[in-house]
Amino acid sequence: DTAVSQTPKYLVTQMGNDKSIKCEQNLGHDTMYWYKQDSKKFLKIMFSYNNKELIINETVPNRFSPKSPDKAHLNLHINSLELGDSAVYFCASSQDGGAWWEQYFGPGTRLTVT
Amino acid sequence: KNEVEQSPQNLTAQEGEFITINCSYSVGISALHWLQQHPGGGIVSLFMLSSGKKKHGRLIATINIQEKHSSLHITASHPRDSAVYICAVSGGGADGLTFGKGTHLIIQP
Numbered sequence A: 001d002t003a004v005s006q007t008p009k010y011l012v013t014q015m016g017n018d019k020s021i022k023c024e025q026n027l028g029h030d031t032m033y034w035y036k037q038d039s040k041k042f043l044k045i046m047f048s049y050n051n052k053e054l055i056i057n058e059t060v061p062n063r064f065s066p067k068s069p070d071k072a073h074l075n076l077h078i079n080s081l082e083l084g085d086s087a088v089y090f091c092a093s094s095q096d097g098g099a100w101w102e103q104y105f106g107p108g109t110r111l112t113v114t
Numbered sequence B: 001k002n003e004v005e006q007s008p009q010n011l012t013a014q015e016g017e018f019i020t021i022n023c024s025y026s027v028g029i030s031a032l033h034w035l036q037q038h039p040g041g042g043i044v045s046l047f048m049l050s051s052g053k054k055k056h057g058r059l060i061a062t063i064n065i066q067e068k069h070s071s072l073h074i075t076a077s078h079p080r081d082s083a084v085y086i087c088a089v090s091g092g093g094a095d096g097l098t099f100g101k102g103t104h105l106i107i108q109p
Helices: none
Strands: A006-007 A010-012 A020-025 A031-037 A042-049 A052-055 A062-069 A074-076 A087-094 A109-113 B003-009 B012-014 B019-025 B033-038 B043-049 B052-056 B059-064 B067-074 B081-089 B103-108
Touching: A006 A087, A010 A020, A020 A031, A020 A087, A020 A109, A020 B033, A031 A074, A042 A074, A052 B003, A074 A087, A074 B067, B003 B081, B012 B019, B012 B033, B019 B033, B019 B081, B043 B052, B043 B059, B052 B103
Parallel strands: A010 A109, B012 B103
Antiparallel strands: A006 A020, A020 A074, A031 A042, A031 A087, A042 A052, A062 A074, A087 A109, B003 B019, B019 B067, B033 B043, B033 B081, B052 B059, B059 B067, B081 B103
16 A cells, blocks of 8 residues: 555656646655655755645745645646756655654656656 | 765675765754665665664664764665665754765675
């Protein structure tokens, strides 16, 4: 039974398009995250969200927006895709937003922008 | 903003060897995480610690808060330990993790 799932696993699209990546967790966690892993395999936080508070990494372009229909889902919507957006995007969740909780990662979505 | 440095960047060893991966960070933290990323891409949390030492099977993680340093040790290494090991820190609150660049470990039979 998958704890954190993401769809799609692969996404190939053209520059300028708008796309969404979905994330769902069945762990009952309160906080969810989006991370970006670039071509050099370096991971960086994009957003964290816990129903009450959205924290945005200041380096994330405003073309990226998280949308949370409920506590179990945090989708990532990307407008006007650019070549530099090509990366692997990981969703994660933790029981609470504090530092003391283990994070559980989804399998990742490989986005390729052509 | 915390800077997380890992060493070595790449490590190749023979099966059975004792492995040490180091992590240092620049600013005080609430917790440090060790993660494993397999060639298939999935990320798994190995340890989360804020002081002392933790052990899971052949893996041991230690942290020295005063020196802002942590180590991940693998005893009796095995080819299935081949993966990227990533150190990450959290400062508190819901601001997510700050990651090191990872250590690419290859264990040869």
